[in-house]
Amino acid sequence: MxxxxxxxxxxxxxxxxxxxxxxxxxxxxxxxxxxxxxxxxxxxxxxxxxxxxxxxxxxxxxxxxxxSVVLVALPEDSVSGDSGTEVLGVIQLDGQLAVINAGPAPITVGAAAGQRPGIQVRDTGQSKLLRPGGTGWIDVKVRIECSSSTAFESEPLSIRSSVETADRRIREVNYPVAVKGGAWDRAAEMPCAYLSYAGKRGG
The missing domain is CATH 1.20.5 (Single alpha-helices involved in coiled-coils or other helix-helix interfaces)
Structure with a gap:
């Protein structure tokens, strides 16, 4: 077992x-x-x-x-000035540039100047802060030679401006301004006609 x-x-x-x-x-x-x-x-x-x-x-x-900087500018209709001088055939206008910030960030537009034979534009030393999509007006002095054939030609006048961007950097920006048929062209028409008439009478 x-x-x-x-x-x-x-x-x-x-x-x-x-x-x-x-x-x-x-x-x-x-x-x-x-x-x-x-x-x-x-x-x-x-x-x-x-x-x-x-x-x-x-x-x-x-x-x-x-x-980024995207500017659009055009002469404003508000223009004043003297009738110029008979000797030089030049008129001086106080004008304005309407400047539109078409970029995505705020900018400050400072000095603005442009010239070509027959016309010279310069700012009066003011600066404008523009929000995106905003419009500002820059006071400018416009000097026009009545005898010049190129002052109001069809090509736009290139305006150079200093712009401070949102990153606090200063940039030089060029933007075209159409002057032919605009406010400065119309404002200069009668004074230049007067100077031409006066010059012929004096001659």
């Missing part, structure tokens, strides 16, 4: 993995933890990289926006 106690029950199974010392499960857990950490680090890196790139893009766009 003692042999019954030595019989091996073949239905009993050891459910542990082949490596009975238990090191395989620990290795698997360690490997899985490492994989999870690597994936997490990769995801965090992608997120941070994307956020950094987005921030750089926003910063770059803001710098470009603050540095």
């Amino acid at each position: 003692s042999a019954e106690h030595e019989v091996i029950d073949l239905d009993e199974h050891d459910h542990r993995p082949a490596d009975s010392d238990g090191t395989v499960p620990d290795r698997l857990v360690s490997r899985r933890t490492m994989n999870v950490r690597l994936v997490a680090a990769l995801v965090i890196g992608v997120v941070l990289g994307g956020a950094g790139a987005s921030e750089l893009r926003v910063s770059r766009d803001e710098r470009e926006r603050n540095a």
